[in-house]
Amino acid sequence: MLTPTEEAALLATLERLKREPSIRYAEVRFVSEKSERLRVRDGRPEQASTGASRGVGIRVLARTWGFACTPELTPQALDVAATRAVRIAAASSMLAREPTPFPAQPAVRGTYETRVVRDPFTVPLDEKMRALEAPVRALLRGGKPIVSADAWMEWVRLEKRLLTTEGTDTTQRFTYGGAGMQVFALGDDGVSQRRSYPTWQGSEGFQAGYERIAALDLMGHTDEIRDEAIGLLSAPACPEGPHDLILDASQVALQIHESCGHPTELDRALGSEISLAGGSFMQPGMLGKLRYGADIVDIVADSTSPGGMGTFGWDDEGSAAGVHPLIERGTFVDYLSSRETAAGLGRSSTGTMRADGWNRPPLIRMVNVSLQPRAGTLDDLIADTQDGIFMLVDKSWSIDDLRLNFQFSCEVAWEIKHGKKTRLLRDPRYTGITNEFWRSCDAICGESEWKLFGISTCGKGDPMQIMQVGHGAAPARFKQVAVGNTGRT
Amino acid sequence: MTGVELLALAKDALARAGAAHAEVFITQRQRGCARFACGELAQHMDLDEPLAVVRVASGSRIAEAQTTSLHPSAIADVIAHAATAAPLLPQTEGFPGFAPRGGVTAAPKRFAEDTAAATPELRTDMLAKVLTKVRAAGLVAAGMLESQRASYAVATTEGCARSHDETMASFKVWALETPGAGGAAGYGGHMHRSIAALDMDEETDRAIRMCALGKNPMELDAGQYDVVLEPAAMAELLEWLSAIAFGAPEVEQGGSPMRLGERITGESVTLAEDATLDDEAFGFGAPFDREGTVRRPIPLIERGVARNILYDRTYAARAGVTSTGSAQLGETGGAGGIGTSNMRMSGGQAANVDELIAGIDRGLYVCRLHYVNGFLETPRAVMTGLTRDGCFLVEHGKISRAVGNMRFTDSLLEGLARSDGMTKERRAIPTWWSAGGCVVAPAVRMRAFAFNGKSQRALVG
Numbered sequence: 001m002l003t004p005t006e007e008a009a010l011l012a013t014l015e016r017l018k019r020e021p022s023i024r025y026a027e028v029r030f031v032s033e034k035s036e037r038l039r040v041r042d043g044r045p046e047q048a049s050t051g052a053s054r055g056v057g058i059r060v061l062a063r064t065w066g067f068a069c070t071p072e073l074t075p076q077a078l079d080v081a082a083t084r085a086v087r088i089a090a091a092s093s094m095l096a097r098e099p100t101p102f103p104a105q106p107a108v109r110g111t112y113e114t115r116v117v118r119d120p121f122t123v124p125l126d127e128k129m130r131a132l133e134a135p136v137r138a139l140l141r142g143g144k145p146i147v148s149a150d151a152w153m154e155w156v157r158l159e160k161r162l163l164t165t166e167g168t169d170t171t172q173r174f175t176y177g178g179a180g181m182q183v184f185a186l187g188d189d190g191v192s193q194r195r196s197y198p199t200w201q202g203s204e205g206f207q208a209g210y211e212r213i214a215a216l217d218l219m220g221h222t223d224e225i226r227d228e229a230i231g232l233l234s235a236p237a238c239p240e241g242p243h244d245l246i247l248d249a250s251q252v253a254l255q256i257h258e259s260c261g262h263p264t265e266l267d268r269a270l271g272s273e274i275s276l277a278g279g280s281f282m283q284p285g286m287l288g289k290l291r292y293g294a295d296i297v298d299i300v301a302d303s304t305s306p307g308g309m310g311t312f313g314w315d316d317e318g319s320a321a322g323v324h325p326l327i328e329r330g331t332f333v334d335y336l337s338s339r340e341t342a343a344g345l346g347r348s349s350t351g352t353m354r355a356d357g358w359n360r361p362p363l364i365r366m367v368n369v370s371l372q373p374r375a376g377t378l379d380d381l382i383a384d385t386q387d388g389i390f391m392l393v394d395k396s397w398s399i400d401d402l403r404l405n406f407q408f409s410c411e412v413a414w415e416i417k418h419g420k421k422t423r424l425l426r427d428p429r430y431t432g433i434t435n436e437f438w439r440s441c442d443a444i445c446g447e448s449e450w451k452l453f454g455i456s457t458c459g460k461g462d463p464m465q466i467m468q469v470g471h472g473a474a475p476a477r478f479k480q481v482a483v484g485n486t487g488r489t
Numbered sequence: 490m491t492g493v494e495l496l497a498l499a500k501d502a503l504a505r506a507g508a509a510h511a512e513v514f515i516t517q518r519q520r521g522c523a524r525f526a527c528g529e530l531a532q533h534m535d536l537d538e539p540l541a542v543v544r545v546a547s548g549s550r551i552a553e554a555q556t557t558s559l560h561p562s563a564i565a566d567v568i569a570h571a572a573t574a575a576p577l578l579p580q581t582e583g584f585p586g587f588a589p590r591g592g593v594t595a596a597p598k599r600f601a602e603d604t605a606a607a608t609p610e611l612r613t614d615m616l617a618k619v620l621t622k623v624r625a626a627g628l629v630a631a632g633m634l635e636s637q638r639a640s641y642a643v644a645t646t647e648g649c650a651r652s653h654d655e656t657m658a659s660f661k662v663w664a665l666e667t668p669g670a671g672g673a674a675g676y677g678g679h680m681h682r683s684i685a686a687l688d689m690d691e692e693t694d695r696a697i698r699m700c701a702l703g704k705n706p707m708e709l710d711a712g713q714y715d716v717v718l719e720p721a722a723m724a725e726l727l728e729w730l731s732a733i734a735f736g737a738p739e740v741e742q743g744g745s746p747m748r749l750g751e752r753i754t755g756e757s758v759t760l761a762e763d764a765t766l767d768d769e770a771f772g773f774g775a776p777f778d779r780e781g782t783v784r785r786p787i788p789l790i791e792r793g794v795a796r797n798i799l800y801d802r803t804y805a806a807r808a809g810v811t812s813t814g815s816a817q818l819g820e821t822g823g824a825g826g827i828g829t830s831n832m833r834m835s836g837g838q839a840a841n842v843d844e845l846i847a848g849i850d851r852g853l854y855v856c857r858l859h860y861v862n863g864f865l866e867t868p869r870a871v872m873t874g875l876t877r878d879g880c881f882l883v884e885h886g887k888i889s890r891a892v893g894n895m896r897f898t899d900s901l902l903e904g905l906a907r908s909d910g911m912t913k914e915r916r917a918i919p920t921w922w923s924a925g926g927c928v929v930a931p932a933v934r935m936r937a938f939a940f941n942g943k944s945q946r947a948l949v950g
Contacts (some may be wrong), residue, residue, distance in 0.1 A: 004575070018814075024793075038681050040579070041738070042741075043579075043582075044580075044581055044582050045550075045551070045577065045578050045581055046738075047553070048552050048553060048574065048578050049552075049553035049554065049555065049779070050552075050553070050554045050555070050567075050570065050574070051554070051555045051556070052554075052556045052567070053556070053557040054553070054557060054558065055537075055538050055557060060783075062565065064530065064533075065532060065533065066532070066533055066534075067532070067533070067534035067535070067538055068534070068535040069536065070534070070537060070557070071537060071539055071557050071558060085534050085535075087609055088533045088534065088535060088609040091533070091608075091609040091610045091613040092523075092530045092613060094611070094617075095529070095530045095613060095616070095617055096619065097529065101597070109557040124577070125574055125577045125578070126577045126578075129577070129578060129579060132859075133579065138561060147741075147742060147743045148741060148743065168877075169922070170839075179887040184742045184743055184744065186743035189869055190743075191750075191866070191869075192744050192867075192868060194743065194744075200536065238779070266698050267668055269670075270527065270668060270669050271526050271527045271529065271629065271631065271665070271667070271668025271670075272526040272531055272532075272669070273526070273668030274526055274631035274632075274663050274668075274669065274674075275524060275631055275632050275633045275661055275663070276528065278669075278859065278877070279667075279668070279669030279670055280669060280670070281670070281671065281748060283669075283670050324523060343659055357536060358533075359536050359537055360536070361534055386491070395861075395864055395865070396862040396864040396865045396873065397862055398859055398860045398861065398873045398874055398875070398896075399860040399873040399875075400859060400860065400877075401671075401859050401860070401894075402670075402671050405875060405894070405896055405943070407865075407873050407896060407942070409865050412754060419505060420696070421821040427865075427866065429865070431941070431942055432894070461635055462521065462524055463522060463536065466498070478711055486865040486866045486871055488897075
């Protein structure tokens with residue numbers, strides 16, 4: 001990944017930063033990213049793109065932070081970038097009323113690598129394209145009312161070397177992937193319906209190799225989503241009003257993402273993310289007190305989950321991966337945090353600082369924020385529901401700047417009467433207030449229904465950074481939720 | 490590097506690689522971002538964003554490759570890589586070839602030396618006054634000051650050669666009752682090609698004023714309310730409309746509300762894509778797209794009637810029309826979609842926002858929106874989202890008091906069909922999905938807009 005000359009230049013830059021009198025701490029982070037994005041739409045290749053990105057980000061701490069970067073790994077370019085970072089920190093420090101807290105941490109050294117059975121970057125391009133063309137052909141079979149279908153595949157190989165003035169030196173190599181498909185049916189009234197598999201685009205990711213494509217079995221699910229898309233055209237709209245609501249595992253994953261993952265980011269809670277994302281209703285004074293959810297709700301931040309998009313060895317400031325409960329038996333107990341933010345609360349970092357590439361500074365990002373499974377199957381849960389709505393696969397998402405008032409719509413829903421799925425419902429949506437919603441959770445399915453989803457498009461920061469994060473979830477039931485349809489209210 | 494230097498680099502790489510049919514798009518952005526929060530300058534960064542994206546065609550089989558290394562040999566390498574991949578791909582129906590040599594068009598001047606030369610010390614000095622002013626008001630400051638220099642170039646083996654240089658300075662400021670726990674918030678923002686021209690004082694004053702006005706909000710029940718949306722709120726809805734409506738692929742998939750030649754919204758609504766204007770307040774972004782097609786003014790909606798959709802070269806060839814210069818890189822820099830870069834909504838006759846408010850007996854005045862999503866029912870442009878940074882009850886033509894944040898769910902096009910007032914003055918709002926470009930919008934009054942929920946202001950643990 002690094003040539004010996006480049007490695008020597010990185011080490012020399014670190015040594016130079018150690019000698020800077022104004023600098024209390026510095027990171028030199030090399031990042032190399034290789035990517036491949038393929039998409040077939042309606043039988044045509046819509047995207048067949050490879051990418052390579054390589055460079056170094058330098059973050060330094062005087063009284064406060066400075067960051068600069070370079071795509072060049074020459075001694076001269078690295079020296080210029082280090083000088084810029086120091087100069088920025090010096091300029092910013094003139095305004096700092098107090099030095100930024102940043103407790104020292106023991107140096108760590110080691111390597112991490114994704115377990116890959118078949119390297120996706122060695123799989124022939126025509127084999128990958130065939131794996132996408134076949135399901136698209138199957139989805140389009142029969143013509144109208146099906147009007148469009150597409151399938152996609154994405155691979156990222158990310159290599160990182162982190163060197164810090166504390167002596168940390170870690171090397172990590174990640175392989176991320178994702179694949180899926182969607183189909184559109186158009187009714188005579190000009191209104192279209194979409195169905196996707198395995199879930200909505202952007203949340204089907206994983207950390208593994210090409211072996212996961214066969215396990216996804218796109219071909220085995222074409223009939224199901226095609227038939228449902230057509231069925232939705234004539235289905236009745238989801239009824240309005242309070243109903244017991246069952247969410248499939250993928251929708252629970254998104255619910256966790258928006259209403260637990262983001263509000264437990266400590267930088268948000270403290271006010272550092274106002275310029276894009278907003279704050280958080282989960283304030284430090286509520287730790288250990290806030291009844292976030294029902295007793296059966298346990299949510300953990302786990303950066304060690306095998307195959308998770310939020311799994312790693314160390315974060316981008318040298319904190320080790322670990323497992324940290326965020327919600328314990330319904331009570332809010334911890335944050336996703338960094339060394340700086342955790343210090344302000346007298347706590348230790350939960351190890352969540354990651355940057356989107358070499359030209360961005362690290363931010364607190366979700367790892368694998370997962371709802372712990374309880375017991376039973378989805379069939380058991382449906383059988384136990386007298387009168388309810390079962391919603392699957394997200395279609396739209398929206399939540400307020402404190403992460404309280406949310407509204408999601410899904411691709412499809414089923415009416416449940418007397419323990420059975422009775423009829424398809426179109427345009428379902430549900431809305432609520434985060435803590436009221438999680439307090440209404442009265443059942444979570446067990447281990448056999450629990451899946452680890454990967455979101456590859458989580459946006460945060462200003463300028464925007466995109467990050468891979470994970471969510472483990474099982475289908476769950478929520479009592480008397482406000483549901484409706486996406487028509488005008 | 491300047492645009493001319495990037496163009497020379499692109500031509501050099503094409504010559505080195507020797508591919509018969511290839512296109513090279515190069516961009517280089519240098520961004521100085523001073524991000525402040527909790528009343529402190531917390532993240533100050535110099536960001537380099539180099540990118541070369543090449544496409545190589547083997548007949549109508551097209552492969553794309555990109556790199557962040559702007560060395561001629563690195564770009565030639567990715568051309569060679571794409572040339573190897575292209576024959577393995579299926580054919581792209583209707584591919585018309587890469588852009589040919591075009592006539593010389595007068596490029597709008599969008600470069601300000603002061604922004605290009607802005608230093609960390611300058612940004613820090615400019616922000617010192619902002620932080621002091623907000624603190625003196627007993628409030629907490631957050632926001633960002635950015636100075637950006639960007640250059641673009643496109644070259645093809647068919648002779649297309651274009652380049653462009655521009656600068657953009659932008660300032661966003663919040664004055665907050667609490668750092669991150671909610672409470673009243675006021676916002677101000679301005680973008681200009683010259684950093685010296687940013688109205689930072691005025692925008693900071695506005696944020697402080699709106700925050701003071703927003704204290705002690707009342708709760709309002711869900712329901713239909715007449716509403717006045719500030720330009721920043723309107724721009725966010727228009728960005729979503731752009732995402733679901735105007736691209737040829739969205740129309741092909743049946744999800745777009747654009748039914749060409751039909752009235753789809755109110756007669757007062759005229760919307761165009763126009764990257765050609767040279768005025769200082771509104772001109773941002775490159776005047777050509779990633780394929781080298783010169784962007785030309787495209788009426789999208791005229792007096793409520795759907796007029797045109799947007800194409801790249803391939804979709805245009807399939808439809809038998811000319812590209813509108815709307816090919817875009819994707820969010821991650823890969824092959825992207827088709828969309829707007831400079832959307833401009835025409836203004837109305839109202840002298841100012843107060844005049845729009847004066848025409849409301851009981852309704853809402855909304856400064857900004859948050860987390861809008863337009864995927865609910867795209868053929869009707871049904872959107873949902875929440876108010877943010879100022880939502881006020883209007884009674885008898887005047888702002889009476891602050892209201893807690895409200896959720897709306899309604900069709901934008903149907904809402905605009907009920908619009909009976911817009912300001913003459915418009916503002917340029919930076920797009921948050923992409924660097925460069927903007928949405929120009931007036932303040933708009935709509936009748937009976939549907940609000941279906943409210944936010945809680947505080948929680949009991």
